[in-house]
Amino acid sequence: MPGLRLHLAVAVRSFRRWSTYRAATLSGIFTNSVFGVINAFVLLAVWRANPGAGGYDATDAVTYVWLGQSMIMTIMLWGGGAPSDLAERIRTGDVALDLYRPVGLLSWYLAADAGRAVFHLLTRGVAPTVVGALLFDLRYPDGPLTVLAFALSVALALLVSFAVRMLVAVAGFWVLDSQGLTMTANLLAIFFSGITLPLVLFPGWLGEVAMVLPWASYLQVPADVWLGQRTGGALVGGLALQVGWAVLLLGATALVLRAAERKVVVQGG
Amino acid sequence: MADVLAPARPRPAAVLRHARTYLRLAAAWVRSSYSYRLSFWLMVLSSFAVNAIEFLAVVFIFANVPDLGGFSLREVAFLYGTTGVPMALANLLVGSVEDLGRSIRTGTLDQMLVRPVPLLVQVCSDRFALRRVGRLGQAVAVLVWAGLFVDWSPAAVLLTLVALLAGTAIFFGIFVGFAAIQFWTADAAEVANAFTYGGSSLTQYPLTIYPRELVAGLTFLVPVAFVNWYPALLVLDRPEASGYPGWLGLASPVVAALVLALAGLVWRLGVRHYRSTGS
Numbered sequence: 001m002p003g004l005r006l007h008l009a010v011a012v013r014s015f016r017r018w019s020t021y022r023a024a025t026l027s028g029i030f031t032n033s034v035f036g037v038i039n040a041f042v043l044l045a046v047w048r049a050n051p052g053a054g055g056y057d058a059t060d061a062v063t064y065v066w067l068g069q070s071m072i073m074t075i076m077l078w079g080g081g082a083p084s085d086l087a088e089r090i091r092t093g094d095v096a097l098d099l100y101r102p103v104g105l106l107s108w109y110l111a112a113d114a115g116r117a118v119f120h121l122l123t124r125g126v127a128p129t130v131v132g133a134l135l136f137d138l139r140y141p142d143g144p145l146t147v148l149a150f151a152l153s154v155a156l157a158l159l160v161s162f163a164v165r166m167l168v169a170v171a172g173f174w175v176l177d178s179q180g181l182t183m184t185a186n187l188l189a190i191f192f193s194g195i196t197l198p199l200v201l202f203p204g205w206l207g208e209v210a211m212v213l214p215w216a217s218y219l220q221v222p223a224d225v226w227l228g229q230r231t232g233g234a235l236v237g238g239l240a241l242q243v244g245w246a247v248l249l250l251g252a253t254a255l256v257l258r259a260a261e262r263k264v265v266v267q268g269g
Numbered sequence: 270m271a272d273v274l275a276p277a278r279p280r281p282a283a284v285l286r287h288a289r290t291y292l293r294l295a296a297a298w299v300r301s302s303y304s305y306r307l308s309f310w311l312m313v314l315s316s317f318a319v320n321a322i323e324f325l326a327v328v329f330i331f332a333n334v335p336d337l338g339g340f341s342l343r344e345v346a347f348l349y350g351t352t353g354v355p356m357a358l359a360n361l362l363v364g365s366v367e368d369l370g371r372s373i374r375t376g377t378l379d380q381m382l383v384r385p386v387p388l389l390v391q392v393c394s395d396r397f398a399l400r401r402v403g404r405l406g407q408a409v410a411v412l413v414w415a416g417l418f419v420d421w422s423p424a425a426v427l428l429t430l431v432a433l434l435a436g437t438a439i440f441f442g443i444f445v446g447f448a449a450i451q452f453w454t455a456d457a458a459e460v461a462n463a464f465t466y467g468g469s470s471l472t473q474y475p476l477t478i479y480p481r482e483l484v485a486g487l488t489f490l491v492p493v494a495f496v497n498w499y500p501a502l503l504v505l506d507r508p509e510a511s512g513y514p515g516w517l518g519l520a521s522p523v524v525a526a527l528v529l530a531l532a533g534l535v536w537r538l539g540v541r542h543y544r545s546t547g548s
Contacts, residue, residue, distance in 0.1 A: 023456035026457070027458065027459040031459045038470050038471050041479050041480075041483075045337050046337065049334035049336060054333070180308075180311040191322045196323060201329055203333075
């Protein structure tokens with residue numbers, strides 16, 4: 001399958017491209033770790049005052065914080081990654097070159113983003129978790145199956161976040177200034193992913209709604225898999241939610257892209 | 270280059286002149302960003318909303334617990350506001366210093382060095398982002414709300430105002446001091462975030478939730494505890510909560526002066542160390 005080899009090559013080069021920023025990676029790890037410490041102490045205080053809040057115990061809560069810090073860059077929770085490159089290329093018109101290639105735009109950028117994600121997982125994912133493990137008592141997956149399910153859940157988280165970021169980027173074909181859209185998307189992700197506060201602490205119906213929105217796939221579902229909060233039917237349900245959003249959003253992105261290819265007039269000579 | 274490296278002895282007149290230059294440079298950037306009105310207002314809104322979300326998280330926390338580290342929602346809101354406002358002011362005035370690394374990489378810092386305006390004034394006003402008033406608006410709103418429940422006396426009002434000013438100066442120093450690291454490693458901009466935004470995040474909560482060693486660090490090493498914690502304990506009449514003597518709440522201006530002096534020193538060392546990227 002030549003297509004697979006091509007996409008692998010794209011992913012590897014994207015990995016290498018990101019790996020050149022060494023000082024930036026190190027300083028990012030440092031900052032993730034500092035914020036991990038801050039958030040861990042805040043949540044520890046919450047669980048001291050209410051030991052069973054949200055169905056977690058204190059160890060779960062602290063582990064959640066460090067998993068969150070590890071996911072920020074891995075799935076580009078705050079936006080960015082390969083879809084940002086596309087957005088810039090749409091703005092400048094360079095996207096015309098991309099459209100000439102005998103490869104689908106979606107799979108090309110997905111491969112690039114996957115390569116980046118692997119780099120960020122290995123550096124800014126693993127390192128803060130190690131720091132967290134050294135400083136705090138963490139909960140670890142209780143078996144190889146849980147590890148496997150977690151890995152799958154993280155991959156699905158990347159797919160969903162990629163699809164959302166792509167939709168925003170592709171909107172640039174129609175909207176000249178997509179800043180407003182980008183910001184709205186980022187705000188929603190920051191709030192509803194549970195990076196600011198675990199979704200299990202959201203009050204009442206808001207918590208229930210947040211649990212089934214696409215952004216729950218970003219952090220809450222993978223974290224619950226890791227923590228053993230989702231087993232059996234709940235585990236399948238969580239993964240199904242992620243698969244559902246991934247299929248739906250990637251499908252929507254593919255449709256929008258096809259429409260864009262038909263109508264777009266690239267600016268400039 | 271000699272005059273650039275010579276320690277500037279700020280005379281009142283010179284300071285005033287530099288402030289005027291700063292304002293003029295900043296105003297130019299405001300005009301340029303305001304020509305995209307919709308974008309500008311969206312950015313202000315977003316800056317407001319990001320921080321509003323953060324405070325909403327605090328409110329949600331209190332849906333789960335009666336108090337946090339022995340402090341009520343209103344007290345935490347007061348702490349949030351009294352660190353939020355100084356952070357937002359410092360962020361507005363000198364936040365651009367974070368982008369020092371970019372000026373170094375692209376070489377625009379060299380252009381700045383040959384202009385007859387202090388480098389710090391130019392770097393801080395470079396790409397001045399008025400959109401950051403969104404953050405300020407949010408912090409002021411929280412502070413005003415929290416203030417409704419404070420038992421105000423003239424002394425408490427004075428203490429709060431002094432703390433807000435001193436806190437701004439402390440964050441100002443932390444922004445400049447840690448941004449200066451980029452003179453050595455232009456890519457490591459994010460390290461500073463841990464101290465600037467990290468320092469402000471830490472002090473949004475009562476420091477009673479942190480281990481004693483960390484509080485000592487926030488008091489003696491990176492003294493963000495003086496931005497709001499010690500003064501706020503006096504205003505909220507909770508001097509016993511910190512485990513340190515209550516008069517520390519009056520020391521913020523002194524600490525601010527120390528931080529500013531140290532930041533100035535680091536900045537000057539950085540400028541001296543700076544070698545252009547060349548060609």
